[in-house]
Amino acid sequence: MSLISNLKPGGKHGVPSSESRDPIGYLVAGLNRLAQTDLLDKVRLRKPAEQAVFSVTRTGFKTMTNASRTFAKAGKGSQPGARPKAAAASGVFDLTPGEDEQMLVDLVSEFADEIVRPAAFEADKACAAPDDVLKASLEIGLPILGLPEALGGVSEERSAMAGTLVAEALAKGDMGLAVATLAPGSVATAIGLWGTDAQQQTYLPAFSAEDGTVPAAALALNEPTVLFDVLQPSTTATRTADGYVLNGTKSLVARGDSAELFVVGASLDGKPVLFLVESSTEGLSVEGDPAMGVRAASMTKLLLEDAKVPADAVLGETDGSTYTECVRLSRLAWCALAIGTGQAVLDYVTPYVKEREAFGEPIANRQSVAFMVANIAIELQGMRLLTYRAASRAAAGKDFAREVALARKACTDKGMQIGLDGVQLLGGHGFVKEHPVERWYRDLRAIGIMEGTVLV
Numbered sequence: 001m002s003l004i005s006n007l008k009p010g011g012k013h014g015v016p017s018s019e020s021r022d023p024i025g026y027l028v029a030g031l032n033r034l035a036q037t038d039l040l041d042k043v044r045l046r047k048p049a050e051q052a053v054f055s056v057t058r059t060g061f062k063t064m065t066n067a068s069r070t071f072a073k074a075g076k077g078s079q080p081g082a083r084p085k086a087a088a089a090s091g092v093f094d095l096t097p098g099e100d101e102q103m104l105v106d107l108v109s110e111f112a113d114e115i116v117r118p119a120a121f122e123a124d125k126a127c128a129a130p131d132d133v134l135k136a137s138l139e140i141g142l143p144i145l146g147l148p149e150a151l152g153g154v155s156e157e158r159s160a161m162a163g164t165l166v167a168e169a170l171a172k173g174d175m176g177l178a179v180a181t182l183a184p185g186s187v188a189t190a191i192g193l194w195g196t197d198a199q200q201q202t203y204l205p206a207f208s209a210e211d212g213t214v215p216a217a218a219l220a221l222n223e224p225t226v227l228f229d230v231l232q233p234s235t236t237a238t239r240t241a242d243g244y245v246l247n248g249t250k251s252l253v254a255r256g257d258s259a260e261l262f263v264v265g266a267s268l269d270g271k272p273v274l275f276l277v278e279s280s281t282e283g284l285s286v287e288g289d290p291a292m293g294v295r296a297a298s299m300t301k302l303l304l305e306d307a308k309v310p311a312d313a314v315l316g317e318t319d320g321s322t323y324t325e326c327v328r329l330s331r332l333a334w335c336a337l338a339i340g341t342g343q344a345v346l347d348y349v350t351p352y353v354k355e356r357e358a359f360g361e362p363i364a365n366r367q368s369v370a371f372m373v374a375n376i377a378i379e380l381q382g383m384r385l386l387t388y389r390a391a392s393r394a395a396a397g398k399d400f401a402r403e404v405a406l407a408r409k410a411c412t413d414k415g416m417q418i419g420l421d422g423v424q425l426l427g428g429h430g431f432v433k434e435h436p437v438e439r440w441y442r443d444l445r446a447i448g449i450m451e452g453t454v455l456v
Contacts, residue, residue, distance in 0.1 A: 100162075101165060104165070104166060105165045105169050107140060108140065108165075108166050108170060109172070111136065111140055111173075112169055112170050112171075112174075112178075113172075115132075115133055115136050115173075116133060116173030116174050116178070117172075117173040117174060119132075119133050120173065120174035120176070120177060120296065120436065120439070121433070121436070121439075123176060123177055123180075123295075124174075124296050126296075127290050127296070127299075128296065128298045129177055129180035129181070129296050129298065133177060133180075133181070134181065137181035138214050142166070142181050142184075143185040143188050143207045144188065144207060144208050145163060145185055145189070146159050146185060146188065146189030146192060146456070147188055147189065147208065151192055151200060151208070152204065152205065152208030159456070160329065160332065160391045160394035160395040161391045161395045163333065163391075164332060164333070164336040164387060164388065164391040165336075166182075167182060167337050167340065167454070167456060168337070168339045168340040168343070169340060170337075171336070171337040171338075171344070172340040172341070172343055172344045172347075174296060174439075174443075175294055175337050175341045175440070175444075175446070176294045176297050177297075178340070179254050179294055179337070179453060180255055180296055180298065182333070182454045183216070183217065183218050183219065183254040183297070183453060183454060184207065184214060184216055184217045184218075185207070186217075186333070186454045186455045187207075187217035187218065187219055187261060187262075187263050188203075188204060188207040189455060189456070190219065190263050190274070190315065190326060190455065191203055191204055191276075191315065192204065193325075194274070194315050194317075194322050195315060195316075196312070198312060199276065199315065215259075215260040215261060216258040216259045216260060217260065217261040217262070217263075218253045218254050218255060218256050218259040218261075218262050218453070219254075219262075219330070219452045219453055219454065220250035220264045220265065220302050220452060221233070221250070221265040221327065221330065221451045221452025221453070222250060222251045222252040222253070222449075222451050222453070223235065223248070223251055224249060224251040224301070228451075230265075230327055230451040231272055231320075231323075231324065232267070232272070233248070233266055233267050234248055234249075234267070235249070235250065235264065235265065235266040235267065236248060237266040237268040237275060239268075240308070242310065242311065243309050243310040243311045243313065244268070244275065244309050244311070245307065245308055245309075246264065246266055246275065246283075246308075246309060247304055247305060247306060247307070249301060249302065249303055250262075250264060250301065250302035250304070251289055251301050251302075252291060252299045252301075252453065253286075253289070253300045253301065253302045254297040254299060255297065256286045256289075256298075256302055257288070257298060258298075259279060259286075260278065261276065261277070261278055262276075262277045262284075262302065263275070263277075263315060263326075264276075264277050264302070264304070265323060268318060269318075271319055271320040272320050273316075273320070273322075274315040274316055274322055275309055275313045275314060275315060276309070276313045276314075277304075277309055277313065281307050281309060282307065283304060283305045283308065284303070284304055284305075284307045285302075286300050286301070286303070287300060287301040287303065288300055289301040291446070292445060292446075293439075293442035293443040293445055293446045294443055294450070295442075297453075326452070326455060327451065327452070328394075328400065328401060328404045329394065329455040329456055330452050330453065330454060330455040331407075331451075332390055332391055332394060332400075332404050332407070332455070332456055333455050333456045334408070334411070334446075334450055334454070335386075335387040335390070335407045335408055336387055336391075336456065337447070338383065338412075338415035338444060338447045339380065339383050339384050339387060339411065339415075341419075341443055341444055342376070342379075342383065342415055342418040342419075342444070344436075345376065345418050345419065345421075345422040345437060345440050346373070346376050346377055348435075348437060349373060349376070349421075349425045349426065350373060352425070352426060352429075353370075353373060369425065372421050372424070373425065375421070376421055376422070379410075379414040379417070379418060380414075380418070382414070383407070383410050383411050383414055386407040386410050386411075387411065389407070390403035390404040390406075390407045391456065394456075411447055412447050412448035413448075415444045416444050416445055418444065419437075419440055419441035419442075419443075419444035419445065423437055423441050
């Protein structure tokens with residue numbers, strides 16, 4: 001049966017009833033009636049007509065859906081705002097997770113193994129995270145990981161270290177799904193760190209809802225410009241009498257087509273500043289922006305054309321300090337994702353080279369193969385040490401600019417090399433989708449490109 005003939009008139013099958021039908025509904029209904037005749041087949045226009053109705057319904061209904069998404073705000077004054085306190089500094093650089101951190105890592109690791117990993121192939125293929133995976137991520141509390149208990153979260157202190165461990169554990173399952181599940185919590189964490197009392201009271205209760213209705217949200221810093229410098233965004237914010245007007249384009253925004261709230265980076269008076277922008281804001285639109293890797297995160301492009309936001313939409317300071325800290329915490333999260341994915345590569349290729357035989361013996365017996373696997377393990381440990389060092393300083397409220405710069409450099413260079421070596425070790429199998437290493441290779445290429453999207 002053709003695509004057009006499947007579109008029945010009436011409210012139940014995608015076309016509005018006569019009482020509420022809009023111009024799109026009339027157009028689809030008209031094409032549907034046309035499909036009932038033999039005229040299309042006689043003039044060989046059935047295929048173009050099917051493509052037309054598909055395009056109309058996809059873009060038309062998507063526009064209607066975007067316009068109807070509105071963030072459910074809580075009433076102001078319900079409780080005072082709060083800031084997570086800095087982690088206690090022991091004076092010793094100890095990488096051993098605390099008891100609570102280890103329990104959290106064990107829980108997330110089980111989630112990654114049993115739910116994320118099995119869904120990764122289809123999610124990458126569909127460029128979308130399955131609803132059951134997203135729902136399960138809410139049940140284990142990912143959106144409130146970075147919020148203090150006073151705001152409905154689970155943290156007694158700054159959770160940069162715990163967030164790093166969680167991101168690493170999730171990425172062992174799949175980086176794309178890790179980004180998709182961490183994106184809403186990244187926005188909640190940003191509001192918890194830098195939001196005013198009013199902003200926290202307005203937005204954070206929705207992220208700690210117990211009925212499974214936590215909204216999708218996205219951190220939008222990337223831009224599709226040549227030689228993009230995240231600290232000098234091309235998106236601009238202009239002051240008006242009652243707020244700001246935003247203009248620009250943000251790219252690689254995770255789950256932007258379903259997000260109800262965005263944290264957008266823009267240049268205000270020459271300084272980079274963060275703004276809270278709701279999906280219902282006039283002048284805001286979303287387009288698909290699929291990428292080479294991290295495809296399960298449903299990457300989109302955010303278009304801001306004279307988008308007006310109120311004066312209280314500024315998140316944090318306007319001198320660039322909040323924005324800079326956001327970039328550093330985001331880079332820390334991407335380092336953790338690189339470590340998790342790199343560990344997945346190592347765990348996969350190690351038994352493979354021991355079982356795969358060539359010329360009558362396992363290929364692991366060849367020094368070139370054994371040394372390549374050993375190098376992956378060595379580089380992973382270096383990446384992990386640098387990232388944990390940066391995370392521990394961030395959690396303690398210390399300056400971590402140098403540490404996160406070193407971690408990002410190592411994770412960008414060595415992470416991509418690990419992906420390449422994984423494909424190389426599998427030979428022809430590394431090039432086909434039957435094995436997940438080709439997907440991990442594509443995902444690891446994102447580490448040096450992505451800015452924002454997630455943070456810890």
